[in-house]
Amino acid sequence: MSDYTEEINRRRTFAIISHPDAGKTTLTEKFLLYGGAINLAGSVKGKATARHAVSDWMEIEKERGISVTSSVLQFEYDGYCINILDTPGHQDFSEDTYRTLMAADSAVMVIDASKGVEAQTRKLFKVCVMRKIPIFTFINKLDRDANDTFDLLDDIEKELGIATCPLNWPIGSGKEFRGVYDREKECVISYSDTEKGTKEGTATEIPLKEEELLREAIGGGAADKLLEELELLDGAGAVFDLDEVQAGRLTPVCFGSALTNFGVEIFLKHFLNMTTTPLPRKSDIGLIEPASHDFSAFVFKIQANMNKAHRDRIAFMRICSGRFDAQMEVRHVQGGRVMRLSQPQQIMADERKILSEAYAGDIIGVFDPGIFSIGDTLCGPKEKFRYEGIPTFAPEHFARVRQLDTMKRKQFVKGIEQIAQEGAIQIFQEFNTGLEEIIVGVVGVLQFDVLKYRLENEYNVEIRLDNLPYEHIRWIENKDEIDIARLSGTSDMKKVKDMKGNPLLLFVNSWSIGMTIERNKELILTEFSKN
C-alpha cells in the first residue's frame, strides 16, 4: 500500500447532470455550504459569491463566443475530499459536457419534480449508462407542486431504463409539502423552510410508529396517504442493493428542496456513503488501479483562450492513479516525450490556483502549448501505456463550411483543423472527393457560432455555413468488411469520412438508419467512435 492510499480513498469525483433550471446550481451551492469553505481558488466563501463567480465565468465565455465551460469545484466534507464536475446546464451544451462525464466516477442527476425526465437529462444519462457508473437522483423543488411520486419514479425507469430505489418519500408538495419519510430511519422528517440558507440539523423527526404524533405534525389526511403509499411502495419498489447501485443499474432517489435546503445534507451523506472511491481505468496494459500505481492521467478537455491577453490553451486532465507533484517529470505518451507539466493548476469557476500536488480523483489543468489532444495519456517517465480513448460522440447538427475569401484557404484549413483538434467541432469530408468541401458536425448549435467567431478572430478568416438536413451520424464498426462505395442506403443517406479516413454515414432521420441496416444485413453501425 502506498503512503497516499488514504488521500486517494477519501476522494469522490462526480458530475452533476440536469436539465437547465432543475436546480443543479442551487444544489451545488448547498453542497459547498456544508463543506464550510468554498475552495474557489481558496478564497471565496459563501453561496452568494460562489454563484456569482460561476455565472461570471460563463458570461465571459459567452461574450467571447467560446462554448460554456465546465468548471471543477473541490471541497472537504466529513473527511471526504470532493471534486464536483459541473456540466453546464446550457441549452446548447457541447461535446465537452459529454467528455466531462468521462472524467467522473459517478453522477448526481437533478430532476425537477414538476417536470420529470427532460431531454438533456436523457442524453447525458446515456453516457453514464454506457460507462456503467453509479447514478444518484435528487428530485428537487418539492416546495412547489410536484408530479405524483410514483409517476416520477416510473418516468425515470421508463425513460432512462434504470431501476429506482427511493431512500425517502415525500409527503405532499407545494403548499401541502409536509416533509419526507426516511425509509432507513423509519421516521418522518417534517418540513420547515425557516432554515433557509443555513445548515440542516434542526428538523423534527417523528417515528412512523408514533401515529398520534405523526397525525398531529403532518395532518390526518397526509398521514393516511403516506401510510397507503408506503404500503404500495413496499410491495412494488426495487429492493436496495449496493452492488446494483455501483454497477449503474439501480439509482437511489432522494426527494427534497434545494432552495429551502431541505433534504440536501441527507442526500449528500447517503451519496458519499454509497458512491465509489476513484475507479480503476482501462489501459492497453490492463486496468490501472488508482492507489497501487504511480502517477497517471488522461486529457479529457482542452479549452482555448482561457486568458484574453494570450492565445493560450489549457488541457484538463483527470488524475487516474498515484500522486502528482508539480516538480515531477511525466511522459506524454502520444507526444513521445518526457516533460514537466507547465503551470499545473486547479481551475475553479473564474479562478486558477497553482498546485503543488494532487491525487488520483483530482482534476488539474495545465498550460498547453498545442501538444495535447483529447484522450492523451500522461504517466511516469519509465512507462508508456495508453488509457482507452475518449469516444467521439455523435454530432446532431451538420453544416457545409466555406471560406469567403478563396485566397485564405491555408489559414482556413489550419484554423478549422486546430479547432477540431481541441474537440470543439468535428470535421468530415465527402467520401469520394478531396478536401474541397468540409462538413462540420456539432452536438449543440452554439458551437457553429463559436467556430465562426473563432475563425474570424483568431485566424482572420470569414466563413459561410450552410446547414445540412442530417441529424444522425453512424460510424461503421466493421468498415474493413464493407465495400463502402457499393453500400446502398436510402436516397437521403450521405457517405462521409472523418479526418482519420474512417467512413461514416449521415442520415436525415432514424427511419433511414433502419432501412439502411435492413438493406445491408452485414453492416454494423455505432453511435460513437472509440477512436
Ligand code: G4P
Ligand atoms: P440549474 O443550475 O439547474 O439551471 O438551476 P438553478 O439552480 O439555477 O435553479 C433554477 C431556478 O430554480 C432558480 O430560480 C432557483 O432559485 C430555483 N430553484 C432551485 N431549487 C429550487 C427548489 O428547491 N425550490 C424552488 N421553489 N425553486 C428552486 P430563478 O428564479 O431562475 O433564479 P434565482 O433568481 O432564484 O437565482
